[in-house]
C-alpha cells in the first residue's frame with residue numbers, strides 16, 4: 001500500500017491555501033416583520049407600565065423595533081436531550097431511580113468518583129507556594145501538551161522524535177473537536193476551490209455533538225454506516241463501502257476507542273482495512289479520543305488505532321479529552337494534536353500549522369484553563385503518580401467490565417428474550433442495548449430507570465445494588481413491549 005502521505009501530497013493542489021468563509025449571516029428582521037407582543041395582558045392596558053414607557057421612548061427616538069431577534073428569527077431551541085434527561089432524573093423522587101443516562105463515571109454507590117491520584121495532584125497544587133492564577137500561554141501548558149502527545153502516539157514514536165506533532169491545549173474534547181473543525185474549515189481546501197468544502201463523515205450513530213460542532217464551522221456533514229442492528233456489532237462492510245463511495249479527500253471522523261454511543265470498536269485487523277481504503281481515497285483522518293485507558297484499562301491498547309494510522313504515514317488530527325480518564329469533567333482539560341506525515345518538510349509543516357492553531361485559539365478562548373491542565377500535567381510527568389493513574393483507570397474500567405458481566409448474566413438467568421452477548425462484547429462506558437424507544441419510555445415511567453431514547457446505557461450507572469433491579473425491569477419490558 002502506498003503511504004497515505006504520498007497520496008495526499010500527490011492530489012493536494014494547495015494544502016495551506018486560505019479558505020474564505022462564506023457568510024452565514026441570517027438577515028435580521030426588517031421593521032415591518034417585527035411584531036412586539038406582550039404576553040401580560042395588563043401590561044398593555046395602563047399607560048404607566050415600563051413597557052409603555054419604552055414604547056413611547058422608542059417612538060420618539062424613531063427606533064424601528066424593540067428586538068432584531070423575534071421568535072421567527074430566533075426560535076426557542078430544544079433542550080439538549082442528555083442534559084434534559086439528567087434534569088428529569090434529578091427531579092424524580094423515587095428511591096428506586098437509576099441513572100443510566102449520564103456520560104460520567106460513578107462508583108459502587110452511584111456517586112461521582114474523584115480519582116485518588118487527582119486528589120494527590122490537587123494537594124501538590126494547593127501546597128505549591130509558587131502557584132498563582134496567571135494566564136497560561138495561548139497554546140496552553142507545555143508540560144501537559146507534550147506528555148498528552150506522547151500518550152496518543154507513544155513516547156518513543158518517530159512522530160515525536162522527528163518533531164511532527166503540533167499540540168495545543170483546548171477546552172476538553174469538545175473544544176478540541178471544535179478547534180480541529182475550525183482549522184480544517186479554514187485551511188483544508190482539497191479541491192482547490194474555497195466554495196467547495198470537504199465533507200465530514202460521521203459514524204451512524206455518533207456522539208450527537210459532533211453534528212453541531214462541525215456544522216457550526218460550515219463543514220458539510222454526511223454519515224457512514226457503523227452499527228449493525230442485527231448483530232449489535234460493527235457493520236464493517238457498510239462502513240467500508242461508504243468510505244469507498246465518499247468523495248476523495250473527505251474528512252473521516254473516527255472514534256479512537258470505546259465508540260460513543262455503541263461501545264463497538266473495530267478490531268485491529270478491521271482498522272487496517274479501514275486505513276487501506278482511506279489511503280486509497282486520500283481521506284483525512286480526524287480521530288476523537290475521549291476514553292483512552294478507560295475502555296480496556298490499558299492506555300497503549302486504547303491508542304492502537306491512532307498509532308496504526310500514524311505508523312502508516314497519514315497526516316491526521318486528534319481531539320483528546322481528559323474528562324473521563326482523569327474524572328476532570330468540569331475542568332475542561334484536553335488537547336488538539338496535528339500530526340504531519342513523514343517527509344523532509346514535516347517539521348516546518350508542523351510549525352506552520354501550530355502557528356495558525358495558536359492564532360485561531362487567541363480569538364476563540366485566548367488562553368485555556370489552568371487547573372485541570374496542572375492536575376493532568378503533574379500526574380503525567382511524575383512516574384509514581386503516572387503508575388497510580390493507570391491503577392485508577394483499571395479500577396474504573398474493571399468495575400464497568402464487572403457490571404457488563406453481571407447484567408448479561410442476570411438477563412440470561414431470567415431467560416430474557418435476547419441474545420445479550422453484545423453487553424459483554426461492547427466496551428467502554430456505553431452499551432447499545434437494542435431496547436427500542438417504547439421500551440425505554442416504559443422503563444422510565446414504570447421503573448424510574450433513565451437512559452437515552454436510542455437505548456444507550458451508561459454502564460457506570462450500574463452497581464451491585466441496582467443491577468438485579470435493572471435486569472428484572474428490562475426483562476419485564478422486553479416481554480411486554482415490542
Ligand SMILES: Cc1ncc(COP(=O)(O)O)c(C=O)c1O
Nearest residue numbers: 103172173174207260290321323
Ligand atoms: C465521543 C466523544 N467525544 C468527545 C467528547 C467530549 O467531551 P468533553 O468535552 O467533556 O471532553 C465526548 C463526551 O462525552 C465523547 O463521548
